[in-house]
Every structure is written in C-alpha cells, then in structure tokens.
Amino acid sequence: MTNDPNWRLPEVPSFTLxxxxxxxxxxxxxxxxxxxxxxxxxxxxxxLHWEGxxxxxxxxALTMYDPDAPTGSGWWHWAVYNIxxxxxSLAQDAGNPDAAxxxxxxxxxxxxxxxxRYLGAAPPAGNGEHRYVFTVSAxxxxxxxxxxxxxxxxxxxxxxxxxxxxxxLSGRSETP
Numbered sequence: 660m661t662n663d664p665n666w667r668l669p670e671v672p673s674f675t676l677x678x679x680x681x682x683x684x685x686x687x688x689x690x691x692x693x694x695x696x697x698x699x700x701x702x703x704x705x706x707l708h709w710e711g712x713x714x715x716x717x718x719x720a721l722t723m724y725d726p727d728a729p730t731g732s733g734w735w736h737w738a739v740y741n742i743x744x745x746x747x748s749l750a751q752d753a754g755n756p757d758a759a760x761x762x763x764x765x766x767x768x769x770x771x772x773x774x775x776r777y778l779g780a781a782p783p784a785g786n787g788e789h790r791y792v793f794t795v796s797a798x799x800x801x802x803x804x805x806x807x808x809x810x811x812x813x814x815x816x817x818x819x820x821x822x823x824x825x826x827x828l829s830g831r832s833e834t835p
Contacts, residue, residue: 669822674711676795676826680751681705687780687791687830695772696781698832704737704754704777709747709795709826716744716797720818722811723777727789736791737777738768738811740803740818753777768811780832788833797824 680688692700707721719742728734737754742765753760754777756767767775782789798821805817 668825669819671822672713672824674709674713674795674797674824674826676707676709676793676828678705678707678793678828681830683828685830687832691779691830692832693779693781695774695778698779698781698834700779700781702755702777702779703752704749705793705830706751707749707753707793707795707828712744712797712826713824715799715823717801718742718744718798718803719746720796720798720803720814721749722792722794722796722814724792724794724811725780725782725789726792727782727786729783729786732812734771735811736770736779738770738814739765740768740805740814741766744797744801766805768805768809768814770811780830782832782834784834786834788831791830791832793828793830795826796822797826799823 690701690703692698694700694702720740723737725734746762750760752758769775770778800821
C-alpha cells in the first residue's frame with residue numbers, strides 16, 4: 660500500500676488544475692469546509708481552472724475525494740460528469756445546485772451522504788489532517804450514461820477506459 664491516492668489509477672498524461680482560492684497542498688478556505696457536517700464552513704466549492712487538456716478531449720469529469728477518511732475506502736465529497744469539452748473552469752460555489760453555476764448538461768452525483776452537491780472538508784474529531792484531491796479527468800467520450808443515483812465509484816469505473824489525461828489539485832484540512 661502507498662500514501663499516493665492515485666496508486667490504482669491508470670497512468671495518463673497530465674494537464675494543469677489551479678484555483679485562486681488555495682494553492683497546491685495549502686489549507687482549504689474555511690468556507691470550503693462543511694457546514695452540513697458541522698465543520699464550521701459553508702459547503703462552498705472553490706473556483707477551479709484547468710488548461711492543457713489534449714485536443715481530442717470530448718468531455719470532463721470532476722471529483723473531490725478524501726483518501727484519508729477512516730472508512731477503508733476514502734470519502735467522495737463531490738462528483739460531476741458530462742462537463743462539455745468547451746468548459747475550462749467552474750466558478751466558486753458551482754457545487755451548490757441552488758446557485759445554478761454548473762454548465763448545461765453537467766450532472767452531479769450523490770456524495771457519501773447522498774446529497775447531489777459539494778460537501779466541504781470535515782475530518783472527524785481526533786482524526787488529524789486529511790487531504791482533499793480535486794481531479795479533472797479529460798475523457799474521449801462526449802457523454803457518460805449512468806443510472807440515476809449512481810455513486811462516484813461507479814463514475815470512476817465507467818470512465819476508467821475513457822480517461823485520456825488527468826489534472827489534480829490537493830488541499831488539506833484538519834479538525835478545528
């Protein structure tokens with residue numbers, strides 16, 4: 660076993676994912692922590708920008724994953740797929756369905772607590788610091804067809820053979 664949250668993912672070329680709200684490895688903003696899970700935040704997703712995806716990209720999928728959750732399988736905080744290849748950024752709070760900031764056609768899957776929205780960082784008390792990995796996957800397919808209520812793990816399985824490149828940005832958080 661390794662400490663690398665990607666150790667089971669296929670190797671593919673990379674491209675760039677950045678945020679004006681935090682830098683690689685930095686602590687996530689307080690507002691990006693969970694309010695729903697009692698971590699004192701607002702469950703507001705950060706702004707994300709990506710560039711350098713291969714020219715054959717036909718769509719994108721985005722996930723936010725905590726590999727350090729004490730579950731044996733990590734914790735999915737956010738998953739969105741069928742993002743058009745013409746899109747290269749998501750605005751702050753795009754993970755809030757009431758804000759209506761996702762691009763047309765993009766579909767949000769239920770997270771671990773079965774909410775179809777961004778769920779902010781919320782390490783359990785006494786569990787130390789956690790990493791939160793935002794991943795944008797460039798796909799060679801325009802649309803993925805997943806059954807309603809699918810999980811982020813099923814998204815990963817379904818898109819596995821269609822990922823042509825991957826961009827990642829990690830933030831961190833710990834119990835206040």
